């Protein structure tokens with residue numbers, strides 16, 4: 001069974017982004033970029049399934065600019081066998097990414113597609129569910145445990161109020177939540193090996209997909225700032241302030 | 250055209266998030282024909298239908314009954330909405346685990362974009378939504394004929410739950426998917442207010458040190474304030490608190506009247522989930538902890554001393 005893992009190159013989670021003064025977007029020139037943390041979890045899960053003998057091949061896919069190759073190399077250093085870059089300078093929105101992934105799913109016929117539940121830049125939380133819809137596959141979003149037996153996946157997912165377990169027939173789409181696993185670090189020998197693994201580059205046109213954006217960003221602005229509060233010396237003062245000043249208790 | 254709201258419920262009661270979405274829908278309908286409909290897909294969910302029909306601002310409630318909707322499976326729910334979506338200009342879901350699960354699936358089937366976590370309606374096609382953990386606010390315009398939105402409940406007041414008199418229509422159910430089966434769930438029984446609807450939240454971090462300590466220290470405080478309980482990701486990952494208590498960019502987004510952060514450092518991802526709270530209190534031993542930069546009232550203290558003291562002072 002093949003597994004496809006889409007990985008996105010995003011601003012590193014430690015970076016606090018700044019809004020450009022002309023409100024055209026956030027300034028991401030010269031900031032540290034990394035693999036979306038949820039996608040590291042997705043790759044790790046695929047690698048574990050391969051180590052258990054459930055999966056035979058792991059294909060990492062990224063859609064975006066040339067530099068996404070770095071992200072794909074990282075995925076291969078963690079354990080993906082090969083990679084595909086769908087190269088485009090367009091503002092790729094979730095529907096477009098899902099269509100590109102659908103084309104690759106048609107071509108590669110994976111048994112499982114594991115995505116991150118959300119990318120931490122746009123926080124859309126859409127791509128996996130959209131891919132499942134386009135490919136007409138079962139979906140399990142926000143997975144915290146995955147078990148594969150007899151062509152089916154038993155997946156526990158995080159829902160409001162607790163956990164639920166679904167049984168889906170493969171092929172299926174799964175999106176990884178934070179507690180699915182703890183991704184390993186790529187070791188130096190594996191980083192070196194990853195440089196030699198195959199990385200194919202295709203264009204959206206090759207896949208016959210129209211990636212034009214459906215959403216226009218009119219402006220990006222700063223959120224309202226919270227004015228700094230005060231420090232209180234002790235619990236008694238805190239209680240008095242909450243009662244008399246803030247009037248919330 | 251009309252705005253359609255997809256109700257969130259557990260077949261027994263209507264979840265309060267639905268009320269916030271109805272408010273967003275009512276605001277949107279000022280730019281359309283002024284009507285808001287609510288779609289309820291469930292199994293033996295008549296009590297939910299009754300509740301929805303009473304919400305101020307709702308013109309019609311559409312009810313679909315079937316076992317295939319008992320657990321809100323995305324495949325079945327999206328397929329059902331698809332049968333009527335063409336009659337609407339907007340389809341709105343709450344930005345909850347179930348809304349986020351279904352809305353993109355519906356949008357892709359309609360070949361339209363989905364707009365996540367809307368916090369403000371500017372016009373019928375233009376919306377505000379936070380990006381980068383709330384560190385920037387994007388105003389986006391949709392060029393699609395049908396707008397599929399998830400609505401961040403903290404961005405909108407709740408519609409009034411009573412006073413309405415909607416008509417109720419029942420429609421036929423689509424067949425359920427054979428490829429997805431519900432196996433079971435572990436939903437914690439909890440008498441506390443829902444995290445995303447609570448007026449007061451007390452939230453604990455890694456500093457609590459263990460599940461026993463977390464409960465021993467935080468529960469009395471929550472009891473005193475009739476508060477919901479939250480946690481940082483570090484506390485959840487370590488098993489001190491259940492997963493659905495996680496507040497933050499990748500957990501729940503909350504905006505109570507009062508948020509008390511106990512032993513939480515204030516990482517960007519945590520702040521993203523609570524910085525719109527009206528009043529924030531932080532209790533932390535480290536005077537330089539970033540949580541103090543958003544706190545209205547900061548107390549530098551050992552939580553194991555300060556919290557019990559606070560409980561007895563309340």
Ligand SMILES: Cc1cc2nc3c(=O)[nH]c(=O)nc-3n(C[C@H](O)[C@H](O)[C@H](O)COP(=O)(O)OP(=O)(O)OC[C@H]3O[C@@H](n4cnc5c(N)ncnc54)[C@H](O)[C@@H]3O)c2cc1C
Nearest residue numbers: 006007062063092093115116118119122123124125126127
């Ligand atoms: C200047 C600019 C402005 C933009 N404005 C907007 C906007 O206003 N609204 C908007 O919705 N989008 C906007 N985008 C598009 C945005 O960059 C994302 O590509 C797109 O929204 C995907 O959303 P997400 O990453 O949050 O998806 P999610 O659905 O959160 O991603 C989930 C998962 O899908 C997979 N995935 C997502 N994208 C890729 C990818 N490119 N390659 C491989 N796997 C992927 C990953 O596994 C990821 O974990 C803008 C882009 C630019 C450059």
Ligand SMILES: Cc1cc2nc3c(=O)[nH]c(=O)nc-3n(C[C@H](O)[C@H](O)[C@H](O)COP(=O)(O)OP(=O)(O)OC[C@H]3O[C@@H](n4cnc5c(N)ncnc54)[C@H](O)[C@@H]3O)c2cc1C
Nearest residue numbers: 454455456481482483497498499500512513514519534552
């Ligand atoms: C992709 C991604 C998504 C994430 N999503 C979220 C999210 O949704 N929500 C979230 O919360 N985090 C999230 N995080 C994690 C986040 O970056 C932080 O690691 C986390 O919030 C830290 O939790 P904490 O404040 O409890 O722990 P710490 O940062 O370890 O802070 C503990 C604090 O307790 C204080 N302390 C210690 N002992 C005492 C004492 N006796 N009395 C008083 N104070 C004491 C310390 O001074 C310290 O400030 C995410 C991270 C990533 C990478």
